[in-house]
Amino acid sequence: MIRPLRRRHRRIISVLAVLLPLAFIAGIASRKSIPAMAEIPPAIRPAAPEFTHLIFEQNDLWGQFDITTRVYADTLPPSRLAVELHPQRYLEYPDLLVYWSAGAAGAAKIPPQEAFLIGVLSGREKGLFLLPAPALETDGSVILYSLAQQQRIATAALPSHSILSGGNPR
Amino acid sequence: MSLKYQAVMWNRQKKIYDSVLIAGVVLYLGLFSGLGAIFHPNATAETLLIRGFGTAALLLLHIILSIGPLCRLNPRFLPLLYNRRHLGVTMFILALAHGGFSIVQFHALGDVNPLVSVLAGETRYTSLSDFPFQPLGLAALLILFLMAATSHDFWLTNLTPPVWKALHMLVYVAYGLIVLHVVLGALQAETSPVLAALLGVGLAWVLILHLLAARKEKLPDEKTYPAAADGYVNVCAVSEIPEKCAHVALIGGERVAIFKYDGKISAISNVCQHQNGPLGEGRIIDGLVTCPWHGFQYRPQDGASPEPFKEKVPTFNVKVIGGRVWVHPQPNPPGTAVEPARIGE
Numbered sequence A: 001m002i003r004p005l006r007r008r009h010r011r012i013i014s015v016l017a018v019l020l021p022l023a024f025i026a027g028i029a030s031r032k033s034i035p036a037m038a039e040i041p042p043a044i045r046p047a048a049p050e051f052t053h054l055i056f057e058q059n060d061l062w063g064q065f066d067i068t069t070r071v072y073a074d075t076l077p078p079s080r081l082a083v084e085l086h087p088q089r090y091l092e093y094p095d096l097l098v099y100w101s102a103g104a105a106g107a108a109k110i111p112p113q114e115a116f117l118i119g120v121l122s123g124r125e126k127g128l129f130l131l132p133a134p135a136l137e138t139d140g141s142v143i144l145y146s147l148a149q150q151q152r153i154a155t156a157a158l159p160s161h162s163i164l165s166g167g168n169p170r
Numbered sequence B: 001m002s003l004k005y006q007a008v009m010w011n012r013q014k015k016i017y018d019s020v021l022i023a024g025v026v027l028y029l030g031l032f033s034g035l036g037a038i039f040h041p042n043a044t045a046e047t048l049l050i051r052g053f054g055t056a057a058l059l060l061l062h063i064i065l066s067i068g069p070l071c072r073l074n075p076r077f078l079p080l081l082y083n084r085r086h087l088g089v090t091m092f093i094l095a096l097a098h099g100g101f102s103i104v105q106f107h108a109l110g111d112v113n114p115l116v117s118v119l120a121g122e123t124r125y126t127s128l129s130d131f132p133f134q135p136l137g138l139a140a141l142l143i144l145f146l147m148a149a150t151s152h153d154f155w156l157t158n159l160t161p162p163v164w165k166a167l168h169m170l171v172y173v174a175y176g177l178i179v180l181h182v183v184l185g186a187l188q189a190e191t192s193p194v195l196a197a198l199l200g201v202g203l204a205w206v207l208i209l210h211l212l213a214a215r216k217e218k219l220p221d222e223k224t225y226p227a228a229a230d231g232y233v234n235v236c237a238v239s240e241i242p243e244k245c246a247h248v249a250l251i252g253g254e255r256v257a258i259f260k261y262d263g264k265i266s267a268i269s270n271v272c273q274h275q276n277g278p279l280g281e282g283r284i285i286d287g288l289v290t291c292p293w294h295g296f297q298y299r300p301q302d303g304a305s306p307e308p309f310k311e312k313v314p315t316f317n318v319k320v321i322g323g324r325v326w327v328h329p330q331p332n333p334p335g336t337a338v339e340p341a342r343i344g345e
């Protein structure tokens, strides 16, 4: 290169060597934490200490989603059941609603009319959801539904009744 | 110009260079999409493509920016410089694909022109975390387009090498814009420390390499030479110049390459007529000074390329007295024959 270009090259590099690291550090430092879903209302939030009897645990109910599923009972024999969903990897949906539906849930895009909304699931946060009373009497399914995308994201069969009547499946 | 130069045809070295380049890009995109689909099963194909093209372009830009300083620091990297323009054009195509898919995915479905949406969709210029990062990417893409469009030797000849070089230095502006685009865009949402660390390492690598190369590059310009009454300056001892190589010195405001070969000394401008490459870092091959960048060749005694080529560089009067080399700082017009100084006379 000729001398004026070499000089210009040196100046550009000197300016970048100061500005870019500063901009990089400022940009990284200003990152916001990812907002998590607000807590679900107390009315449908089961208190964890009530559900101390683990009656079922499975890691592979959700196909491509890596979610650990546990079913807890309040007493033995149970009067109420709760299901715990623990995503092992970040769920890239901001607005997952969790439904329980009696029997097989079918493949429709939206949960069946008679499905129960039992809570919301977000990121990698563990969620404990109270199952409706029919879950003691019949097997059902848990459905994850994205409100924004208006579609069912995943479904898992939850044979709560079979487990209770068939002994301890652990 | 090198006798082996082929203006349009593809020579073997170019073919190998481009095959490795294309295979590398295809392999990277395949691996990225495959692993992306496994580790991010929720990501759509469009998202994987946008990320794949974007990261491939960013990686290639780091490689491109490393080649120049690496060659200055160690001549073993010179083969990478030979066809660097093809790397640049490939990088532009990858960046264009990244930008194109992003505009379709994020801006094409509204009732506003997608380009207007890119430029005016976000206006929080006072916030770092919500800064409109997409116009930064678009500005970088425009610069890369300008460079890719003028990368051919046709433009190099018509714009002249200094103007062409100055234009292509805009790559540093594009690099700055791209780093900001990534830091204020993707890295605001992707909180994995690995991604931030990768970009940080890449940035540090590029900047440190350039600073090291700039320091080495500055050394010949710092030395001053005493002039005798006849105007000649005492530059160096003959023994300091390796056989068939050059000693480079800043004389009369510009660099001069002083070559030793076959018991003779000749001095020519250090600036190659092709892309202003450093002739003094080349060697004498088959009796001709050969540019280390792309192999243009010049006769040491008159600075002219051998027939049928037309390139010429300025020559300098030179003499050897008592084992020391004296050079006259006044350049002769390009192509002027100068009697080489005989060593030992």
Ligand code: FES
Binding pocket: B272, B273, B274, B275, B276, B277, B278, B291, B292, B293, B294, B295, B296
């Ligand atoms: S041959 Fe390209 S710069 Fe010299």
